[in-house]
Amino acid sequence: MKMFSVSHKTVFVVDHCPYMAESSRQQVECDVLTKSRAQGVIPLAPVSKSLWTCAVECSMEYCRILYDVYPKDKLVNYIVSDSEFHTLNSWKQEEQSTHELMSALAAVGPPNPREDPECCSILHGLVAAVESLCKITELQHERRTMLMDTAERVANRGRIICLTNAKSDTHVRMLEDCIQETIIEQNKMAAGSDRLMAIQQCDLVLIHIYPQGEDTLVSDRPKKEISPLLTSEVHSVRAGRHLATKLNILVQQHFDLASTTITNIPMKEEQHANTSANYDVELLHHRDAHLEFFKSGDLHMAGTSTRENGLKETVTLKWCTPRTNSVELHYCTGAYRISPTDVNSRPSSCLTNFLLNGRSVLLEQPRKSGSKVISHMLSSHGGEIFLHVLNSNRSILEDPPSISEGCGGRVTDYRITDFGEFMRENRLTPVSESSHNPSGKLPAERAKAQLERYTRYWPMIISQTTIFNMQAVVPLANLIVKETLTEEDVLTCQKTVYNLVDMERKNDPLPISTVGSRGKGPKRDEQYRIMWNELETLVKTHAGATDRHQRVLDCIIACRSKPPEEEERKKRGRKREEKEDRTEKNGSKDTEDKSWQDSERLKGLLEKEDQESEVIKDSPDSPEPLNKKPRLSTDDVQPPERAKGPVSLLTMWTNRITTANSRKHQEFVGRASSVNNKFELYQHLKDENGIDVHENGKASR
Template sequence: MSYPVEHKTVFVLDKGPLFARSCKQSIEYDVMSKTKTPGIIPAAPIMKSMWTCNVETLIEYMRVVFDIFPAKRMIRVVVGDEVLNEWQQKDQNIQQVMLALGQAGPPEPKSKEDENVVRGLTQAVQVLCELTPLQQELDRDLIHNKGRIICLTTAKSESQMRAFEECVSDAILQHNQLAEDSDSMLPISHCELVLIHVTPVGDETKITERQSREISSYLNGEVHVTQSGKFLYNKLIQLVQSHYGLSSTTVTGIPMKEEQNASSSANYDVELLHPSQAHDDLMKSAHSDGLVIASKEGLPTESVTLKWCTPKSNIVELQYCTCAARITPVDVNSRPSSCLTNFLLSGRAVMLEQPRKSGTKVISHMLASHGGEIFIHAINTARSLLEDPPSISEGCGGRVTDYRINDFKEFMKENRLAPALPEMMTTGTNYLNRAKTHLERMSRFWPLVIGETIIFNMASHIDPLPTIIVKEKLDDEDVLECQKAIYHVVGMETRNEPLPSSSAGPRGKGPKRDEQYKQMWAELESLIRAHADSSPQHQRVLECLLKCKKPTDDARSSPKKTKEEKSEKDPSTDQSYAWHELDRFQKMTEKEKQEMNKSEGGASSAKKARLSTDETQFKTKAGAGNLLSLWTDRIKSVHSKRHVEFSGRAQSDGNQAELYQNLNKQLQENSGMEVSTSSQKGMGIQKKM
């Protein structure tokens, strides 16, 4: 069991004579000089000492930690070789530390240089070896003791900084040896050393900053360089955010009345610090762009901007939240921070929305107090985890509603994951990859919507083919079962049995039966082909399907077309039809025969000529002595009896008749030319009948 590094923090303050100097940053306090009244001499500027700046930044660091983490985060202060407070909860407060600092007093400017920093670092290592109340509750043999040392000092050179690091490393090694034989001390398993080199404002320094590096197996060290005054404050606030995982939120647009004019109001901004978990949902979403800005308090950090909304008096009506964390203002003494704090402590809640240029506002956070402490609540902008999922079976607005919900439930049961047993971890098999492979094989062909499938709606007819075909390996019995299912579908198509309709038309009519079978065969082939490469047995099932599918394609043609093709290929059909027509004609009465003759008497000679040509062709094809020739002769005799012969053919002596005979006579009379009989025949228009 181990607490994090931030569980134990020790501050070491350098009380050397250099910190008795001025920080060289003046304090504005003369209000009268701003009125520019003549005759008033401005007051002399006041500057804090570097020791005062160190104490103020230390108190601000402790205030932020104690406001957000009232327990489990402890800080002790060491000045020289004197420890100002203990790990007990009663000493973990700012009042106790300020009282002890007042008793210690400021450094003497004329005091001699001494080794107070070295003694302070050694004392800090000893303090880290002591047990906190939380560590005393645990078994000391199982505790990993971790901590952090922050030293505010001024070094003359880089070698002196390295000497400080070596001092801490040697002290940890010595105290770990002592802690092994002591019941009241714990050996240090890991320590972070933060050395902050502080100089007066405007002075140059020869010390360079260094990022965190490993000094030994149990010690990491880093060096920071900063100026005193406001710069030191900004550096400590930046460090407290990185040490304790804090984030910043700037509340903008806070309405507040002016001090000079109570009738008017203005908008102010307040920057708050809190654990970074309050921004987790915001950073995961795609709405964080444009919300992160630079700190308005001048800190070298970034802040998330949220806008003030109308306060809500009834907290019960507010939305649910996913995270609640304590907050503390960055500038606790400013008027906007004080007004916001008092407003929240009065029992009111403030909603915070994400500032957007367009669209509806999104309320993502809320400020409210509980038991005298102010919390920031992260409101989930997505669907609540406590709500029931939306019903996909009751859609509106044209949404898809016919999902295969029950089938998907079974699909999830067949592909669920479970923790691996201890004996399975020693086999060397990657069960996660095997589960992914199984899921990929099961989902190669799996329609989501009922209207997009036929074979999964007729499971009783093709079972167990869909269940067997998704297996990784098949045996001969599985192949036989799949073939039986395919043959059963072939029998259904032969008997012309209806299939379950996958989709209905605009008037409620589904596709035609032949189209249904065509879609069913295509879908069944897609299912089997998706797994055909798994094994040779899968390929045998696909070959069986293709063999059974080919004749069904020919059988799926229309019955009318089949009869026509059969009549063209089989002459016996024509002979049967001829005998049937002959029997029907002989059974007719005389009146029916006359009516039939009248209806057929208006046929044109060209049609009869084609009929005679067809008869000749049929006769040639069928032969001279077959039944077809007898029938055609019979039909020809019937037509000849009721047909009136063309007068030109009746008067001509052959198959040619001269047309427009009077035309040549008129030409001879008009021109007076004699035309021979041969030329007349040549100019005459002849037509072969």
């Protein structure tokens, strides 16, 4: 039941009876040129406004402030009461403006002093006000439609402000009783109707207006609860400037507003263009703009002054000389619409025109000692002026804090430039409702959807990304985040992928960060593998949007899958790099160890070659064909002579040809059957005579 407050609906009931045509007795001088008047010219006589005129002007000022600070959500219904009631507008949003109300009031005209007072009564307007509160507004209907089965949760509260000339306190109590009875009757009618809502709470603010110089017949009374449905308060005010001040205070109380006075505004004199003077302008805004003052208890330091017998207080802020343009960004914690208290004064008009031209004004707290503290800024957005609350913990005129002091620790490689570009591409601007397409999304929803797409994959640190550091990937990264892609966009993305494939074929270096790693960083193949993985991750986050996004992902996957021979070539290249690294590492050892290792490796290679020759190459049963292409092994490319260091390409090729040619003929039978390079004589002598022949040729039995 807290969805709508009392301030959602406000009904003004203004008395239009003949006694409201009485003069307020506040003199208004029409002839202000007293010093320059020629002799013999009779000055114009002063005039005074009627009670009706004072009531209309002050109520319109109340509505103007309300519409300036709350252009939506806060609604006003204006009713004029004489012999009957006249409703000047409804709860519809298009009828909520001072222009609409002033046009309707001009049609009503001033009260007729010759009309029969017995036929006129303020009760007609009060009954119509209660009936108006039972009507459903557009916002209430929207909430009831959204809640459906729990529509009773939508509260219906409102406020009635009655401007009249009451006869006595008894007359006031009679008006309160009448409103109480009307509320009960209307709630009964609303219980069985879908177009009406029962009233849960109604605040009655009765303002008794009387001319200056007379004694009031009605006493003031603070807010009092008449019943669970009705509360009432009474204000007895003299017509004229006192009534304007009272309604100015009430609008602040009813809508939680606060006052700020801008002092020391330099402004050129109208009559003397070469001179300037300092002026003050009072602004009204939401109370939350001073929330930091209330929390810290520094309200007295901000220059708070109290006027009108303690009923009105304002916070004084000083015009700051270093003005700024709206393109400069400041750390704002809130922005609130403002409304000048005296909108027709020359200082207020000059200030608002200055701000509407695109300029911004910084405001500082007036302090007797210490450095200046800039706490607020005035700037306009979309034709409306806002009071921005700046973070005053650190002055913006001081040196900015180091980014390494932030919540991420001592990280110094944030993508600050890219983040500035990201903010520029996702900047919000006011959009009028007339330009909105009802069949599409709301502008706010479209903005949220775009922000979600742009942040699906967005690394914050330079060392954590590769593709966002490459100029070649920029076209694809800018296009893939779009909601829809054209055929030209798909071709541009595919062209970007092909350029990356060409870079990999040429073995071009990549901007891989080596922060936190030892040595030269990952190998070239590993760099491209990291780059392709990150690019695929970026495109996968958007692949489900449309078929064209999926085509870009398919292109990346197809380019990543290399043929087997390409993979074998890459593998051999990696092995060669590893051998060269091991060779460089072994070169640091002393010469004796190196020569011993070379001799051992040479011995192993010779034994391995002899075994292969005995088993495979020299087998008479399966001779190797002469036209068979010889296999290339590690031993062919790297012969024993290369053990002490790298060899030239010519030597490697010569060794390979020599080895291949040696395999094309059958080995000599005597060399093949030798043992330790020595051929054994009389091999069959032992078999024939049973004699064992030794090396020296002597026989033994």
